[in-house]
Amino acid sequence: MPDQRPVNPYVVLAxxxxxxxxxxxxAGMPARGLVFVFFMLLFGWITFHLTTPDQTLLGRYAGGVFIYAISITDAYKWARLRWEQYAASK
Structure with a gap:
């Protein structure tokens, strides 16, 4: 069975x-995506309850936004790695 071509990393990024x-x-890692979503919600909830109402919306959910930013770069990194491995095997 031939290797399936991975999704373009820029599509994964978008x-x-x-x-x-x-x-x-x-990118083929659904469990990893679920873990990131869980921690986005968890840290968003924690920072929401640890901040005061006079904080900005971004400040209230800073923990979740931080994990969201990490998840974007992580998804792109793994998609790029799979893309390059596929290209090197051809």
Missing amino acids: IAIVLPGAGHVI
């Missing part, structure tokens, strides 16, 4: 920006 966790799913 999807990861729009839908948190979906970039990992498209």
Whole structure:
């Protein structure tokens, strides 16, 4: 059975920006995407309850936004790695 061509890393990047966790799913790592979504929600909830109401929206959910930013770069990194491995094997 021939190796299946991986999804272009830029497509994974765009999807990861729009839908948190979906970039990992498209890249073939659904469990990793689910873990990132769980921690986005968890840290968003924690920072929401640790801050005061006079904070900005970004400040209230800073923990979740931080994990979201990490998940975008992580999805792109793994998609790029799979893309390069596929290209080297051909």
